[in-house]
Amino acid sequence: MFDRINTYIINHANLTAEELSYFNSILQFKTFPKKTILLHEGEICNFEAFINKGCIRMYYIDENGFEVTLQFAIEDWWVSDIASFHDQKPSNMFIETLETCELLILSPQTKESLLSHVPQLERMFRILVQRNLSSLQGRLFKTIATSAKDKYLDFIKRYPTIPQRVPQHYIASYLGISAEFLSKVRTKIAKK
């Protein structure tokens, strides 16, 4: 049950056996069926979850019902709306399982206590957020500067396993193009 996360932790921080077992002791293990909405727009996000198994999507919806996928997350990713989680303020995004998911969950309280017991992890979480920021910066650039075709090719290169796991129109909404146009782009790529 903790194999996956412990491997992850060992690779990202330098904990003693005790610290690791303390970490494990405060994690809450939970399973969610496919299509469960873990966080609704307007709610306060009270989890930071490590994906032990499954696939999750974070997305926004505007007034007209137009969806933008912010992120896909699979095994070994952390999922949360950190802004909402940390400031305990309403989120403006949705988080939804796309498959049956096994999650290891921190609440604001357990995270707080974790960080005070194992201050080292403060660093790990900071680096996690930094990486996230940096990759989002790169993505914004590509979203603006690149054609639909190149964005798609880049996507399947960066996330080769995702297309097999999630419906194509979600990928379109991640790339910022319509589902129909992605389909056209794909047939054009295939023909060459």
Next chain:
Amino acid sequence: MFDRINTYIINHANLTAEELSYFNSILQFKTFPKKTILLHEGEICNFEAFINKGCIRMYYIDENGFEVTLQFAIEDWWVSDIASFHDQKPSNMFIETLETCELLILSPQTKESLLSHVPQLERMFRILVQRNLSSLQGRLFKTIATSAKDKYLDFIKRYPTIPQRVPQHYIASYLGISAEFLSKVRTKIAKK
């Protein structure tokens, strides 16, 4: 010389007088003329700078010379390519002064020593990065989901002082639209 940053720190962390003066002692104060490139693509970013005075732009350039402005930063902002700064790896962005700038600078070494002397600040910097991430998430959403006009209106609402300080075509490159089209959008708005 430290008034501005000390006010900032007091608002964002809870330091003793000694800690604050230690903080001040390790900061390097430097002035740069307008249009100085502080960081070139390919270089390692060796600064995290607090803007005491002035205005700075962070941007990407693609193979065809197409520019995307990632961020404008003015007084009270921190400027750095954190990914490059922390991992000491080559940056893929440019950072350039748009006005004469007074900066208070941390190097990787001084930041390291600062964080070990005043571990509290680890939290402040983490929150800084989190806020940054969260606002970038919102921006990506708007970039994809919103019309040029709405993006511009949103921009002048969020950053009302920026348009007076920076050339308009940089704002266009922030919004992800061409300078010409921004001009057209503006005349259309003005006519109403």
Next chain:
DNA sequence: AACCTGCATTGAACTAGGACAAGAAAATCA
């Protein structure tokens, strides 16, 4: 087997925004 429901494809008509070009207006500097 028949029937949904969700997903992908294709085509036709349309549009937001881009590229290019040429001037006008500001800002910078000698």
Next chain:
DNA sequence: TGATTTTCTTGTCCTAGTTCAATGCAGGTT
């Protein structure tokens, strides 16, 4: 002060991507 560079505007034509609608195609469910 004029001269040069940078920035902003406006018009024309063009294209990448959208919207809408129709069709097909799984894969569950009853």
